[in-house]
Amino acid sequence: MPDPIIIIGAGQAGASLAARLRALGYDGPLLMLGEEPVPPYQRPPLSKKYMSGELDLSRLLIRPESWYEEQNVQLRLSTPVASLSPRERCVTLADGTALRYAKLALTTGARPRRLPASIGGDLAGVFTIRNLADVDSLAPTLVPGKTMLVVGGGYIGLEAAAVGAAKGLQVVLVEMAPRILQRVACHLTADYFRDLHGRHGVIIRESAGLRELLGDGGRVTGAMMADGTLIEADLAVIGIGITPNDDLAREAGLTVDNGIVVDGSCRSSAAEIFAAGDCANFPWRGHRTRLESVQNAVEQAEHAAASMLGAAGDYNPVPWFWSDQYDVKLQIAGLNRGYDDAVLRPGKREGSQSVWYFAGDRLVAVDSKNDALAYAFGKKIIEAGRTIPKAVAADPAADLKSWAMGTAR
Amino acid sequence: MPKVTWVLGNGKEITAEVPVGHNMMEAAVAHNVPDVIGECGGCLSCATCHVFVDPAWFAKTGGPSEMESDMLEITMVDRQATSRLSCQIISAPELDGLVLKVPRL
Numbered sequence: 001m002p003d004p005i006i007i008i009g010a011g012q013a014g015a016s017l018a019a020r021l022r023a024l025g026y027d028g029p030l031l032m033l034g035e036e037p038v039p040p041y042q043r044p045p046l047s048k049k050y051m052s053g054e055l056d057l058s059r060l061l062i063r064p065e066s067w068y069e070e071q072n073v074q075l076r077l078s079t080p081v082a083s084l085s086p087r088e089r090c091v092t093l094a095d096g097t098a099l100r101y102a103k104l105a106l107t108t109g110a111r112p113r114r115l116p117a118s119i120g121g122d123l124a125g126v127f128t129i130r131n132l133a134d135v136d137s138l139a140p141t142l143v144p145g146k147t148m149l150v151v152g153g154g155y156i157g158l159e160a161a162a163v164g165a166a167k168g169l170q171v172v173l174v175e176m177a178p179r180i181l182q183r184v185a186c187h188l189t190a191d192y193f194r195d196l197h198g199r200h201g202v203i204i205r206e207s208a209g210l211r212e213l214l215g216d217g218g219r220v221t222g223a224m225m226a227d228g229t230l231i232e233a234d235l236a237v238i239g240i241g242i243t244p245n246d247d248l249a250r251e252a253g254l255t256v257d258n259g260i261v262v263d264g265s266c267r268s269s270a271a272e273i274f275a276a277g278d279c280a281n282f283p284w285r286g287h288r289t290r291l292e293s294v295q296n297a298v299e300q301a302e303h304a305a306a307s308m309l310g311a312a313g314d315y316n317p318v319p320w321f322w323s324d325q326y327d328v329k330l331q332i333a334g335l336n337r338g339y340d341d342a343v344l345r346p347g348k349r350e351g352s353q354s355v356w357y358f359a360g361d362r363l364v365a366v367d368s369k370n371d372a373l374a375y376a377f378g379k380k381i382i383e384a385g386r387t388i389p390k391a392v393a394a395d396p397a398a399d400l401k402s403w404a405m406g407t408a409r
Numbered sequence: 410m411p412k413v414t415w416v417l418g419n420g421k422e423i424t425a426e427v428p429v430g431h432n433m434m435e436a437a438v439a440h441n442v443p444d445v446i447g448e449c450g451g452c453l454s455c456a457t458c459h460v461f462v463d464p465a466w467f468a469k470t471g472g473p474s475e476m477e478s479d480m481l482e483i484t485m486v487d488r489q490a491t492s493r494l495s496c497q498i499i500s501a502p503e504l505d506g507l508v509l510k511v512p513r514l
Contacts, residue, residue, distance in 0.1 A: 023443070042450045059431075064439045071441075295455075298448055322454040329476070331454050349475075372453070372479035379483055401482075 002028055004074075005308065006091055006101040008081050008248070010034025012043065013107035013277030013297040015062045018073050020305035031074045031099070033081055033091070038132055039065055044294060046135045047159040048324050052166065053139065057132070084252035086270035103272045103308050106260055107301060108245035110278040110292065115151070115238055120213025125220040125235045129156055130242070141235045144168030149223055149233035151210055153180030155323045157239030158193055162325040164237075165200045172231055173197070174208040174223070186342040188355045189330075189367045196328060242292060244279045257281060259290040264314025266304035274308055276300040282315060289335075293321050318383045331372060333379035334365030343394040347371035354378065356393040363387045373400070380404035411505040415442045415460075418513025427500040433509060434458035434496035444514045451496035453477060459484040462491040462498075463508035470498050470507070486512035 005021065007014045010032050018032055034040070041060040049055040058064075068075040080094040084104070091099045112128035115121030127138040142148075148164040150157045153175030164171045175182070181190045194204055209226035213236060222232040244259040255261040255269035259281035266274045266282070277297040281290045291300075296317060303315040323330040328351065336342075339357040347353045347370065354374035357365040363386075366378030377400035381388055388403040402408035410426040415437060417423070427436040437445035437458070446457035453476055462470050470493060473481060477497050481488045495509060 044450060044452070059435070062438075067439065067441070294450070295448060298446075320455070322449060322452060324452060329453065370476070372476050373482060376456075376479055376483040404482075 003089070003100045003102040004029035004031045005103045005105065006099060007032040007105045007107060008091065009105075009107035009109055009245075009277070009279070010036065010040045010075065010077065011107060011109045011277070011297070012040065012062065012294055013109070013301040014105070015040035016298045017105050017107060017276060017301035017305045018068075018071070019063070020302040021308065022071050022073070024305060024309050026305075026309055027072075028102070029074070030072065031076065031101075032068075033079045033093070034075065034077045035080045036131060036133070037078045039063070039068065039075060039077065041132060042294070043130070044322075046132065047129045047156055048163065050132075051129070051135050051139055051142075051160070051163045060132075081248060084248055084273075086252055086254070086273060089272065101272075103274070105301075105304060105308065106249060106268070106273065106275040106279060107277045107297075108248065108275075108279045110242035110244045112238065112242050113240045115210075115213065115240075119211070120215055120220065120223075121238070123213055123215040123220040123236075124218055126213060127235065127237050129160060129237065129239065138235075138237070142167045142169060143234075146170070146234040147172065147232060149174070149220075149231055149236040150239060151223075151236060152239035152241070153177070153182075153204065153206070154184060154239055154241065155181075155321075157237065158197065158325055159323060160237045160239060161197060161202050162200070165197070165202050166326065171197075171202040172205065172233065173202060174205045174210060174225065174231070176209045177206065179206050180204060184336075185367055186336070186339070186355060186357065188342055188344050189369075192353065192369060193325065196326060200326060242278065244281075244290060246279055249273075249275070249279075257288075261288075264316075265307040265312065266300060266315060267307065274304045276304040284316070291317070291319055293319065295320050318379065320379060328369050329372070331368045331375040332365065333368075333375055334363070334382045336365035336367075339364055341390065343390050345371075345374060345394050346396045347374065348396065356388070356390070358387075358390060361387055361389075363393070377401060377404035411500050411502060411507065413500070413504070413507045413509065415440075415445070416463075416508060416510045417443065418511060429500050429502065431500050432496045433460070433498040433500065433507075434494070436500065437495060437509075437511075442511060444511050445495060447496060453480055453494065453497065456480045456484045456494060458495040459486065459488075459512055460493055460495045460498075461489055461510040461512065462493055463510065464491055466504070466507050467491045469503055473497065484512070485514050 368375035
């Protein structure tokens, strides 16, 4: 029996990688190791429909449990890995079992940043949102009339605020930066979401640094802000970003720098070890990046699977993301990194709009809110490597389709 | 339970029972129907679960919503008259026997 391909990490990337290996005809032994007790599941609904109770676990699974057996994928859950030995091509589990591999894929994902215990980060009633277990413990505390403090005005924090507000909690969101979405969107998009949350009763405080979470009997009771104001709260959700799970790789001597460093074919610095998804840092259009999205987890994992089977070629995604808050669907095409101008295009429906980001004359990203057509055409333009004049992008009467198809002039 | 048949690009057929209330994208993924991807998990963000509804069934499934119709603009294979995103077709007793054609990617 040949040594198996081992996949460490049973999340979106791991599941996609396994499926692609099989789809590409790999019929050798395949083993996937997961730390969590459940088969790979979709994370995005955790802060949305699963948190609100609209979706149950069975609907969250990426593939039904039977799929792994049918595909002859050996899925070992609740199985943390202790270490790797690239030289021996060996994985050692936390229980001491040593497993040899022919090739190894690291799809270990990321973990949420937490507040240090010294400022109350370990109090009961303080939650992060990443895993099923996080939301299973958070959801029962969403009781109408209670106060939820959200620390961090990025997408996770805003989504949690939306679920909390919809459940009838008083929600206070604090953001240290001068505005929400500072790192990921322009002020036009931030204005839109500030207004949306305001209309749902969420109090948003920007330029609001947190000094510490306060507790009583080990349970959170509120927060003391840097300016000395006190916010009382029954629970706190911390949404201050994620850190790649690159420790195993680092300890094994692989090159690590804000994630596991891979080349365009998803190869790490060690022979026969590949990485994909949130944990992987890859070359993209002249610089290195790490993307935190489902799309990247799926597509990079599929690229890695092909590379593991000998295919050549560099991974070159056009990133896209989404977020759902209340009845607003935000869709983002491209990456706005490095933009120097953004224009607003009013949508055709109430509350719909899109923001078009430019670096010089080149369209780099589109944020659309309840305007899927703007997203769709913007994505096409970016994918094709074309652009659109700013004045056309901003004109709601202008035809986008001809620009998406490349027939406009 | 309603039975649904996917007709693949190569003419092969896959038939499965789909629980009422589940959508046709998750059913397709569960049954390994190739080329129905469902990357966004069924939230109308990716257009990777595009199918052509058999014309005989289109009256029963109905057409796309406005948002869905917008998303059908970016399918890998161009939309046709009975195009739908299969995550938006929800299994129901009256869809027993439904036939969906899968575009060949």
